[in-house]
Amino acid sequence: MQRFFLEIAYDGTAYHGWQLQDNAVTVQQRLNEALQKIIRLPVETVGAGRTDTGVHAKQLFVHLDVPASRIPDGGRFLHSLNALLPPDIAVKRLLPVNAGAHARFDAIERAYEYHIHFEKNPFLVHRSWQLRDRPNVEEMNRAAAYLLGTQDFGCFSKSHTQVFTNICSVKKAVWEAQAEGLVFHIAADRFLRNMVRAIVGTLLEIGLKQKAPETICDIIRSKDRAQAGTSVPAHGLYLTKVVYPYISELP
Template structure:
């Protein structure tokens, strides 16, 4: 049966407001469910999709790759296939690219880098509702950027992980972490080889705690060293978080 299937990567983007995350769940609507339903209608074949990662309820994705195995010959024209798929998907989910890959390619395990952004604004803006988190107080940007520097490197980030998750290790390698001022407010950028459950939202909450209470940036070292979730800040709301990029060694993920 495997010889009759071709593995494809599918690139999608979505507004996560209406969904209980990426992964299929019982008694809750997910992005994966909507995608699988649309694929089944087009292909008339039971499709299993594997994503590069899981986003939580309300989190958005500007770029997420999925792999799926499709019977050979089912996709004759990739452009027409995408058009048909997008016509069946709800307006808040879009399919951007589909292309064949090696049969061993894996959307989750082969990803070498993932990037997230967290958006904050300070002035009430109806167009940013569900897209950015509104803060009343202005945190100290310099202090937060100095504290973010201590995130860089390979270390145990257990203090930022959701409790009781089934992962083999809390070790991650963060290659980029910084705040940027925008016209609307602030954006936090972070890139790593992998992320723990709730990690980015906990990091943002911790950095804001440091920036608002003007703690010394070096306090981040003690928090990380503790490996204790109770030492870190409160997780910020999901709706300001975006998965923005997933990198693979064998494909061009820029689009």
């Protein structure tokens, strides 16, 4: 048996998230079905993390164990797999790794984007969140700077999640103006469930309601989800990068 990493990307609009569920169609289900048709053996995939219903991924890695003889040519395998997958799921790379490599636990950094637009645009439906009022970007970036570093981010976590710690190290948090609207970029060693959408909602409250940027410090110290802003809709969120110490980035 050989362990492989598979790099994939998907539009999450039609799916109830990444992870397998009993009564809903997920990205993992569609990927496993296509893999089993090619490999002709039961396949179990392990993803770098879960994405919620409607969330997209520009890059996600999964690992799987299969007999190396079932994948004689990586390029042909990817071509066949893409032909079997629906149009909104694509595979990009197949990488042989050592037997102990783990798509979830070995990731040292993850990055997300949240997209916002202001004018009605039929081409951005399900891919960006339309906001009526324009927030103060400078104030939101001042507030976002307080997110940097290693802190307890329990105030941005979905309630009753089973995690050992709420400590995360945020390396980047910044809003960028683009032609269609705004994009929020955030990168950290790990993220809590619903964390990015709650952070975006909190920053927007500061930018729209003219709250002082420093109020985010009190929210973080409270460790209370009720003190943070409302979670923004899932369809504006993209997982954009997962970093491993032993996988180089594509040029």
